Amino acid sequence: MRFDACTGPSWASKSPVDPIISITGLGKTYASGQVALRDVDLQIRKGEILALLGPNGAGKTTLISVVCGIVQASAGRVLVDGHDIRSGYRAARKQIGLVPQELSTDLFETPWATVNFSRGLFGHPPNDAYLEQLLRDLSLWEKRKNKIMTLSGGMKRRVLIAKALAHEPQILFLDEPTAGVDVKLRREMWKLVRGLRDRGVTIILTTHYLEEAEEMADRIGVINKGQLILVEEKRELMKKLGRRKLTLLLREPMAALPPSLADWELTLGAEGRELEYRFEAHQEGTRIPDLLQRLTEQGIGFTDLHTQKSSLEEIFVRLVEGDGP
Amino acid sequence: MNPRGIWSLYRFEMARALRTVWQSLAGPVITTSLYFVVFGGAIGSRMQAVDGVEYGAFIVPGLLMLSLLTLSISNASIGIYFPRFTGTIYEILSAPMSYAELVVAYVGAAATKSMVVGLIILGTSALFVPLRIEHPFWMAGFLVLTSVSFSLFGFILGIWAKGFEQLSFVPMLVITPLTFLGGAFYSIDMLPPFWRQVSLFNPVVYLISGFRWSFYGQGDVSVGQSLGFTLLFFALCLGVVAWIFKTGYRLKE
Numbered sequence: 001m002r003f004d005a006c007t008g009p010s011w012a013s014k015s016p017v018d019p020i021i022s023i024t025g026l027g028k029t030y031a032s033g034q035v036a037l038r039d040v041d042l043q044i045r046k047g048e049i050l051a052l053l054g055p056n057g058a059g060k061t062t063l064i065s066v067v068c069g070i071v072q073a074s075a076g077r078v079l080v081d082g083h084d085i086r087s088g089y090r091a092a093r094k095q096i097g098l099v100p101q102e103l104s105t106d107l108f109e110t111p112w113a114t115v116n117f118s119r120g121l122f123g124h125p126p127n128d129a130y131l132e133q134l135l136r137d138l139s140l141w142e143k144r145k146n147k148i149m150t151l152s153g154g155m156k157r158r159v160l161i162a163k164a165l166a167h168e169p170q171i172l173f174l175d176e177p178t179a180g181v182d183v184k185l186r187r188e189m190w191k192l193v194r195g196l197r198d199r200g201v202t203i204i205l206t207t208h209y210l211e212e213a214e215e216m217a218d219r220i221g222v223i224n225k226g227q228l229i230l231v232e233e234k235r236e237l238m239k240k241l242g243r244r245k246l247t248l249l250l251r252e253p254m255a256a257l258p259p260s261l262a263d264w265e266l267t268l269g270a271e272g273r274e275l276e277y278r279f280e281a282h283q284e285g286t287r288i289p290d291l292l293q294r295l296t297e298q299g300i301g302f303t304d305l306h307t308q309k310s311s312l313e314e315i316f317v318r319l320v321e322g323d324g325p
Numbered sequence: 326m327n328p329r330g331i332w333s334l335y336r337f338e339m340a341r342a343l344r345t346v347w348q349s350l351a352g353p354v355i356t357t358s359l360y361f362v363v364f365g366g367a368i369g370s371r372m373q374a375v376d377g378v379e380y381g382a383f384i385v386p387g388l389l390m391l392s393l394l395t396l397s398i399s400n401a402s403i404g405i406y407f408p409r410f411t412g413t414i415y416e417i418l419s420a421p422m423s424y425a426e427l428v429v430a431y432v433g434a435a436a437t438k439s440m441v442v443g444l445i446i447l448g449t450s451a452l453f454v455p456l457r458i459e460h461p462f463w464m465a466g467f468l469v470l471t472s473v474s475f476s477l478f479g480f481i482l483g484i485w486a487k488g489f490e491q492l493s494f495v496p497m498l499v500i501t502p503l504t505f506l507g508g509a510f511y512s513i514d515m516l517p518p519f520w521r522q523v524s525l526f527n528p529v530v531y532l533i534s535g536f537r538w539s540f541y542g543q544g545d546v547s548v549g550q551s552l553g554f555t556l557l558f559f560a561l562c563l564g565v566v567a568w569i570f571k572t573g574y575r576l577k578e
Contacts, residue, residue, distance in 0.1 A: 030578055031578065068415075068418075068419040069418055069419050070415055070418045070419055070577065071577060071578050072573055072577050072578070089421065090327065090421040090423075091421075092421075093419060093420060093421040094421045096419065098415065098416075098419050100412070100415050102412050104411055104412030104413045104415060105411075105413060106411070106413055107411075108341075108344060113340070116333075117333050117336075117337050118416065119333075120329050120330065120332065120333025120336075121330050121333045121334060121416065121417070121420045121422070122330065122420055122421060123327045123329045123330050123421055124329070125329065163416065
């Protein structure tokens with residue numbers, strides 16, 4: 001399956017935006033034989049926040065690693081601002097900052113030394129004013145002379161962000177930026193990412209939290225088992241993914257739905273002991289009160305009820321089966 | 326070219342050594358001083374001069390070589406192994422640096438460090454024994470070539486190693502015996518003919534011999550052979566490094 005969101009119908013009415021990253025036919029098979037990416041096509045637009053959503057092991061990190069030059073692709077092509085990541089790797093990589101998932105830092109260094117190192121490594125002349133502002137923005141300025149090993153986990157993650165931004169990249173990859181991060185820090189992270197986007201930085205983040213993708217992204221790409229299942233505008237996707245299910249445990253089992261409920265999209269489950277109602281969470285007015293009232297009028301008693309969100313796994317299964325979310 | 330990148334990485338590696346400057350310098354200097362106290366002062370005075378060179382002075386080139394080999398290998402191997410181990414290598418691999426630039430930075434820093442320590446040991450030895458260097462230009466050449474070649478070798482080791490024990494395995498179980506048996510403390514001409522022939526298969530013999538020649542004008546093998554062998558080893562390591570980067574061996578999946 002291929003989705004080209006830039007030319008897709010939802011964008012037909014808008015002016016086309018040049019992709020800053022263009023991925024075509026990307027595949028990666030590890031030496032172990034494990035297929036991590038399969039024929040991935042993706043156009044990332046300049047200045048957007050794109051969330052790559054998928055379960056663990058879906059291929060998110062591999063995708064990022066290929067674009068950043070850490071993993072060699074087995075097939076396909078990646079252009080970063082028009083530069084091929086193989087033949088034009090210098091120009092391509094200069095535009096990219098990467099914040100890895102693991103907190104891998106030089107523990108004996110100070111934040112100040114390490115951001116200077118990162119900036120130099122990417123070929124930029126020293127710029128104390130820029131780096132000072134960067135550390136201030138990330139609330140690291142006070143700690144600039146402390147060894148990184150003495151900093152908290154949240155601060156270490158911010159050091160990694162500072163390192164990734166030290167060379168003023170146009171594109172920032174954040175691999176699971178909020179994994180293992182508390183709620184307060186997560187909010188700060190989201191704020192920071194939005195601030196960067198406002199400055200024109202294109203941001204690609206991976207997550208396995210639907211909520212995070214919903215909170216942050218302009219567009220969401222769903223990736224599973226190495227395949228990019230779809231890429232859509234967040235609003236469109238949330239409509240599809242936001243489906244919920246109300247289950248009512250009936251007092252008396254039913255053999256079939258009574259005709260009086262025919263105008264409701266209901267199904268019977270658990271051999272007639274459960275009544276299921278599927279609805280869109282984002283729809284205005286879920287009609288649940290109406291349904292309950294109707295059931296009472298019909299004398300259909302129930303002992304308990306619960307609602308359930310579609311889990312990511314369910315969504316993936318349906319997407320892969322082509323059943324539509 | 327990304328000269329700024331090379332410089333940053335080189336400085337980073339040098340800074341790592343400066344953080345542990347006492348460990349980096351004091352260890353080798355104390356160890357070598359002990360050798361001179363024992364072999365130069367205590368035992369050396371009862372030993373015959375070797376080919377007209379006082380024993381304490383005779384062992385200087387061999388001891389220097391031992392330090393150069395061990396330090397170059399450990400500096401370079403840890404330099405590249407440590408980021409692999411901690412995961413910080415992601416940044417190096419994602420930087421706009423060519424492989425040749427990475428090698429220049431890592432190997433350059435490792436070789437610089439071992440040369441600095443080598444010169445300090447040389448200075449220390451001058452305090453204990455009468456030293457003379459007949460061919461200073463050649464001495465410097467061997468110093469640089471050996472440090473760079475074995476730093477390359479250490480770099481390869483650091484990429485190959487899967488754990489810290491493998492890192493210390495090669496210097497301890499391969500380099501140290503080869504150096505001790507390579508004529509660091511004796512001339513291989515002192516050996517019975519059979520063992521002299523066997524010694525000629527020990528590559529370190531050629532390194533020590535050439536180095537000693539640059540000090541005292543005499544060696545176990547001709548200086549041409551020594552130079553030829555050192556250059557061969559250098560070329561071999563360069564070839565392996567080129568292959569590593571071409572295939573991404575243990576660096577890129």
